[in-house]
Amino acid sequence: MPVDGSNALLAWYAVDKRRLPWRAEAGERPDPYRIWLSEVMLQQTTVAAVIPYFEKFTRRWPNVETLAAAADAEVMGAWAGLGYYARARNLLACARLVAAEHGALFPDSEEALRRLPGIGRYTAAAIAAIAFGRRAVVVDGNVERVVSRLFAVEEALPGARETLYALTDRLTPATGAGDFAQATMDLGAGICTPRAPDCGRCPVASSCEAQRRGDPELYPVKAAKAPRPRRQDVAYWLEHGGEVLLVRRPPKGLLGGMLAFPTGLAPAEAEWREAGSVDHVFTHFALNMRLLCASADARGEGIWWPVDKLDEAGLPTLFGKLAARGAEWRQAA
Ligand code: SF4
Known part of the structure; x- marks a missing residue:
């Protein structure tokens, strides 16, 4: 996607972005606590499932200090139903570490964020870019799908992950990496969907190799899965x-x-x-x-x-x- 493609994507995002409870409105500063909490909840979980949990958590624990002071059982109970419970245990451990050792302020670099419990490569990049305006390469499932289609990547996932990361790195602008990441995620969630992508409404269709070839649903290519035991x-x-x-x-x-x-x-x-x-x-x-x-x-x-x-x-x-x-x-x- 050439630079004008990135610009078209950002222009589309400025008008059509999803209103999500953790996103800052125009002119507001993003709240790192809310970005962190939403990103941890969104790991392997859909936006629709996360929204009521996010609202419940932020009503009950509006900042990292209040969450850090909560009892384990209360937080585990509030998390019930969201699944992947190791995330809730790491969430508490992370809140307590940030409260005790970082003066209740999240660190603002990917490197420092990755040292916190429950924060891996993706989550660190997302927080650094979205909450702190850092240039970071943010690749989730939506981004993988969009980028694999833009470049018609023939290599199969999961092996193609590094290739897709490198391609996303090439596309990520020096400033506004957070908006670029969120725009790509929104494109993947609403237009460049797994089935029947709506290429007619896509702001980057003119730069998309998969749509030029005529069958974007072929991407991302996936390796055959072993059946679940x-x-x-x-x-x-x-x-x-x-x-x-x-x-x-x-x-x-x-x-x-x-x-x-x-x-x-x-x-x-x-x-x-x-x-x-x-x-x-x-x-x-x-x-x-x-x-x-x-x-x-x-x-x-x-x-x-x-x-x-x-x-x-x-x-x-x-x-x-x-x-x-x-x-x-x-x-x-
Ligand atoms: S043109 Fe179609 S396949 Fe390509 S990025 Fe846009 S929606 Fe996805």
Whole structure:
């Protein structure tokens, strides 16, 4: 895309950019806390899913100091349903480090940002460019798609990642890298979509090799994926006096630090009954989890939670689905 293509993209963005709650309005300075929070939430998650979480978090914790002072369980509970829970643990660790060691100010260079928990190459570049006006090369999935089409890159992802990074580097202007990145992301989200890109409305169509060749959907080329392995596990609904047993999962590992029903080994001897199963897809595997239900004679160790307030427990989505099975079992019992 020649320079006039970048200019056309920026002119289009000035008029048609998405209004998003973390974006500064014209004349406002971007707030690094809001940019950081949104970028962490947006890792592997759609804008539509992130918006209500972003609004909930910023209402409750309007700046990095308030978030740093929050209890772990509160933040994990507020994150429930957004998935990829390691992000929430890193979010807190990062907020606490910024509050304690950086005077509650985010560092403004990619290099320093990358030393913070949960901030990788993409997120550091996005914060440096968008919040601090640095020249940084910002490549997310939308940018990969747009750039692979502009240059009709034949190399397949994920191997093509460095090539796409280098091409994005060539396109990124010396000033306004944040606007350029956001413009490219918006183009990918609204016009240069995975299916049926709307090339007729595209501000850079005249510079696009894939559209010239006639079939932009061919890009980005992707290597064939190995099928996701399937795993099986068992969860337990143990109830006594209108309360159900929950455990906090170990901090590391799948859904680490979240409240959940016990899994694996039965938490007590009881007359366990099958209550169906649920399927849930994680990044690297698909899980089928059975639910066994029983009534307990007495409350044992653990966190006993009122069944009629389970929606306030902040259960991750998998366990929310299992809770629905447990409710069906109660009705049938
Ligand atoms: S012309 Fe079409 S394929 Fe090329 S960048 Fe624009 S929307 Fe995407």
